[in-house]
Amino acid sequence: MAKTIFKRIIDREIPAAIVYEDDEVLAFNDNNPQAPVHVLVIPKKELPSVADAGDDDTLLLGKLLMAVRNIARQQGLENGYRIVINTGPDGGQTVSHLHLHLLGKRPLHWPPG
Template identity: 45%
Template sequence: MVQGSVFTKIINRELPATIVYEDDDIISFVPLRLQAPVHLLIVPKKEIYTINDATEEDMKVLGKMILVAKKLAKERGVSETGYRLSINTNEDAGQSVFHIHMHLLGGKKLGPMVVQEE
């Protein structure tokens, strides 16, 4: 595993985090800056910088991220009321850590994903 991102440091237990799920491929934890009452990051343990860097070999882990999100949304009580899954790719989309990760957001009515222009 490449030693680079802050998420890799969390995976390797070099930085603390509130981990809510972990298996051989995926880790999920509470981010430092919550954007909703339910906000979790779902991260593959393999360090993939952006979605643009994903390969066909990554297909299984990318799909598994969605299934882990579904499980965590149900556990957190937002599967019926609604939740958002978001993966930001590069700076203009708001990616700040270059190790792909999925945001699970819920627990309140979420606004539009981008500012709506008239």
């Protein structure tokens, strides 16, 4: 199976504007931002989607959310932000590697679309 674009970023085969990294999580600016701040937060573990997460991934999922919190603080999103996880084709997921979108620095309306 071919590597996803996110795995290629993790492996440093493709450059990315990295804003956060630890042993399990990598975060970088989205190349097609939908808000002034649009960061993708991904696990380094190859996990296709949140639907594919097992009970043994509970700690990793928590670490992803805590990374989002820390990045939001770093990016100055004290006025609020949105976290989006697209899952599956009908959910709008286009890369088969779990990723969280952190969006902020503009008013975000509901419903999103």
